[in-house]
Amino acid sequence: xxxLFPLSVWSAILGVAAALLVVLPVLHLALPAEHxxxxxxxxxxxxxxxxxxxxxxLAMDLIWGYTGILSLGQGLFFAxxxxxxxxxxxxxxxxxxxxxxDLPDFMVFLDWKEFPWYWAGTDQFWxxxxxxxxxxxxxxxxxxxxxxxxxxKGVYFSIITQALTYAAMLAFFRNDMGFGGNNGFTDFKRILxxxxxxxxxxxxxxxxxxxxxxxxxxxxxxxxxxxFGRVLAAIRDQESRLMxxxxxxxxxxxxxxxxxAVLSGIAGALYVPQVGIINPGEMSPANSIxxxxxxAVGGRGTLIGPMLGAFAVNGxxxxxxxxxxxxxxxxxxxxxxxxxxxxPRGLIGLVERIRPRPAAVAASQxxx
Numbered sequence: 001x002x003x004l005f006p007l008s009v010w011s012a013i014l015g016v017a018a019a020l021l022v023v024l025p026v027l028h029l030a031l032p033a034e035h036x037x038x039x040x041x042x043x044x045x046x047x048x049x050x051x052x053x054x055x056x057x058l059a060m061d062l063i064w065g066y067t068g069i070l071s072l073g074q075g076l077f078f079a080x081x082x083x084x085x086x087x088x089x090x091x092x093x094x095x096x097x098x099x100x101x102d103l104p105d106f107m108v109f110l111d112w113k114e115f116p117w118y119w120a121g122t123d124q125f126w127x128x129x130x131x132x133x134x135x136x137x138x139x140x141x142x143x144x145x146x147x148x149x150x151x152x153k154g155v156y157f158s159i160i161t162q163a164l165t166y167a168a169m170l171a172f173f174r175n176d177m178g179f180g181g182n183n184g185f186t187d188f189k190r191i192l193x194x195x196x197x198x199x200x201x202x203x204x205x206x207x208x209x210x211x212x213x214x215x216x217x218x219x220x221x222x223x224x225x226x227x228f229g230r231v232l233a234a235i236r237d238q239e240s241r242l243m244x245x246x247x248x249x250x251x252x253x254x255x256x257x258x259x260x261a262v263l264s265g266i267a268g269a270l271y272v273p274q275v276g277i278i279n280p281g282e283m284s285p286a287n288s289i290x291x292x293x294x295x296a297v298g299g300r301g302t303l304i305g306p307m308l309g310a311f312a313v314n315g316x317x318x319x320x321x322x323x324x325x326x327x328x329x330x331x332x333x334x335x336x337x338x339x340x341x342x343x344p345r346g347l348i349g350l351v352e353r354i355r356p357r358p359a360a361v362a363a364s365q366x367x368x
Contacts, residue, residue: 004221009304013217020047021210025203041199044206046318048274050311051209055216055267057294057306059260064292065300066224067256068236069153073161074264075288076168077136081265082278083172084135086185087119088128089196089273093189105187106180116178125192128269136265137258144257148250153239162285169283184279191273202274209270213307216263220303223256232256293332297339299346308347 005013024039024047031038056078063069090104099108103115121127143164147157175181194201223229231252234242239249272278281287290313298309313335320328343349 004218004225013214017210017214021207025207029199029203041202044202045274048202048206048209049271050314051206051213052267052271052274053294053314054307054310055213056264056291057298057310058213058216058220058303059263059267060291060295061300061303061306062220062223062232062256063260064295065302065306066229066236067232067253068239069253069257070155070158070292071161071257071260072158072285072288072292073165074260074291075285076161076165076283077140077261077264078268078271078287078291079168079172079278079280079282080136080139081132081268082272082282083179083185083268084131084265085128085269086188086272086278087122087131088125089188089191090185091119091123092191093187096189097187104180104185106175106183107178110175112178119178132265132269133262136261136268140258140261141254144254145250148253148257162288165283165288166285169280169285172280172283180279182279184277184281185272186277186279188273188276196273196276205270205274209267209274212266212270217303217307224303228252228255290332293336297335297346299348302345302348305346305348312347 024044027037028039028041028044033040056074060071060074063071093104095102097105097108099105101108103112107115122131147160152160171177172179172184173182179185188196190196191201191205194204224232231242231247234247235249235252243249268278268282294309294313295306296309297313298307299305313332316331316335317328320331339346345352
């Protein structure tokens with residue numbers, strides 16, 4: 001049996017998970033707001049968002065760090081999952097909207113008389129789950145099959161994925177698409193019958209997001225240490241030689257590409273009820289570029305690194321956009337340049353430089 005992580009890494013993972021998924025929710029729910037140790041809903045929501053971002057960074061690491069496929073459209077799948085679940089949340093508003101109609105407010109405002117056909121069944125939670133998985137997966141499968149079959153790779157593939165997400169963003173901006181146009185979906189009221197703004201509901205979403213991140217980490221690690229993962233690494237390093245040996249690389253690339261899209265779509269579905277909105281801006285090419293930056297900053301090809309990168313970059317973004325909003329994009333660009341030139345292995349590589357290697361420690365202890 002292959003051990004997924006060394007004992008020291010498991011200890012660190014479980015320690016951080018216990019602090020984030022046990023201690024923080026207890027401090028949020030059990031202590032009054034005026035207590036010194038109380039954790040506010042702001043931090044619960046913020047960290048819940050970061051969990052979702054970290055999942056997308058992990059998915060990006062699978063296709064870029066381990067397979068060598070740089071996608072600049074990963075934000076599309078994240079947004080498609082968000083829209084799939086957002087449709088369910090909009091149906092749960094019922095007649096509590098501004099216009100007191102069974103239709104969402106934006107449809108009433110645009111003089112729609114009934115739901116379009118693709119909204120059928122979206123009032124059911126199970127169907128929303130199907131949409132969250134199936135829509136990003138199907139889009140990724142069709143696009144990936146056509147691209148990989150045509151042997152599009154490298155910078156050309158990156159440009160095409162960026163064009164795909166930009167085209168989708170422009171389409172979702174249109175009011176006649178039936179997805180709220182520029183404003184998207186917002187003003188959610190309930191999820192599974194529970195008030196979406198209730199502290200218990202926020203904590204439940206936070207916990208599900210954190211547990212999902214752990215599950216994706218274990219799944220990704222199991223994949224990369226398996227024979228499947230070794231083939232992905234071979235595709236990254238020398239695909240032509242692998243094809244010469246008789247491997248159908250298209251199948252492997254298509255499988256990991258579709259899996260990454262589905263993982264990102266589920267993360268998007270968990271993200272939407274926590275932030276309370278989903279609009280076409282989530283499909284912006286700039287968002288997909290940021291996802292690549294998270295992965296590079298953390299250290300691609302490491303799994304743990306992209307997670308750290310997602311937390312670090314978005315933590316810096318949260319601070320910069322409040323303190324110095326006009327400098328955030330300059331900082332982000334500078335950060336990417338610094339990582340590219342001096343930290344090719346990202347934050348994980350920096351930790352490895354600082355931390356003494358076991359062999360060096362043993363040699364120093366052996367000296368008289």
